[in-house]
Amino acid sequence: MSFAVGAKVEHRTFGAGEVAFGPFDHxxxxxxxxxxxxxGKHALVVAEALSPAAKFKVGDRVKGQLSGTEYTIEAGPFFxxxxxYATKHADGTVTQNGAGVLSLIDSAADDSAVKVGDVIRILKDGAFAASVKAGDLFEVKSLNPRIPGRIVVDAGPGARxxxxxxxxxxxxxxxxxxxxxxxxxxxDLTAQYRDTDGDHWSFKRVGDAVRGDCGRSNIDRSSRVGGYSERLSSVVxxxxxxxKV
Structure with a gap:
């Protein structure tokens, strides 16, 4: 295998490096x-001891540069x-994608990265053997430190x-x-709620606060919610x- 100047490579002894010159006879x-x-040091090496440097590693979150589809690196690299790489979609489907069409998602800067306190929505009934249904909402209580990507939530009332x-x-x-x-x-700010008097509430985030508007019928009133509407905390x-209705 040949390598161009500037190519990122792995040497079986020296580790990661970059081709500065070559190939040439010695x-x-x-x-x-x-x-x-x-x-910063330079080393003279033979081609047989070099391999292409991997662009990603197993567990990395990536997305298609054209499609915007997000994946997790499941296996690879293959050359x-x-x-x-073998890439896994959120629904569990595994496909293959070339390194050239994928970009690494920077979790520190990515708004889609999940953190403690975020709300998540379950995608399917019985997800990961839990007593949940598709659409259930949970607050993220902690991140599993041993398995990247895993989150922990409090189970519902009566759960085992x-x-x-x-x-x-x-x-x-x-x-x-x-x-x-x-x-x-x-x-769920997309749903309506009934209070103890039988009134139905719609809520909406207005600035830093969640506010609501109510009526006797179960219809969406979120368009009527404004800066002077009652806060969710006060309604509760x-x-x-x-x-929830």
């Missing part, structure tokens, strides 16, 4: 390269004929376990304008508990 034989190591673990393919993150958490309870304390 007194010890043909197909030699000069590589620049990560510390025949070009660098490619106090907490459940979910994999990335089991859920999607819900944006702050679609759900909120108040006093440990998750509220005065007319709660609220029941």
């Amino acid at each position: 007194s010890t034989g043909p197909n030699h390269y000069l590589i620049k190591q990560e510390g 025949s004929p070009r660098e490619w 376990m106090s907490q459940w673990n979910f994999r990335p393919q089991d859920f999607v993150k819900v944006s702050a304008d679609k759900a909120t958490v108040h006093d440990g309870t998750v509220y 304390s005065t007319y709660g508990p609220l029941t």
Whole structure:
């Protein structure tokens, strides 16, 4: 295998590096390269000791540069004929994608990265053997430190376990304008709620607060919610508990 100047490579002894010059013949034989190591030193190596550097590693979150579809690297890299990976979609489907059409998702800068306190929506009934249904909402209580991508939530009332673990393919993150958490309870801002007086409430995020409007019938009133509407916290304390309808 030949490598172009500037190519990222792995040497079986020196580790990661970059091709600085080559290939060229040396007194010890043909197909030699000069590589620049990560510390800045250069080393003379034979081609047989080099392999292409992997663009991604197993567990990385990536997305298609054209489609925008997000995947998790399931296996790889493979280098025949070009660098490619086995990639897993959120629904569990595994496909293959070339390294050239994928980009790494920077979890630190990515709004879709899940963190403690976020709300997630379950994608299918019985996800990861939990007693849940598609569409159920949960607050993320912790991240599994041993398995990247795994999250932990408090289980529902009467569940056989106090907490459940979910994999990335089991859920999607819900944006702050679609759900909120108040006093440990998750509220779906796309749904209506009935209070103890029988009135029906619609809620909407207005700035940093979630506010609501009510009426006797079960219709969406979110368009009427504004900066002077009653806060969710006040509705819960005065007319709660609220029941989703």
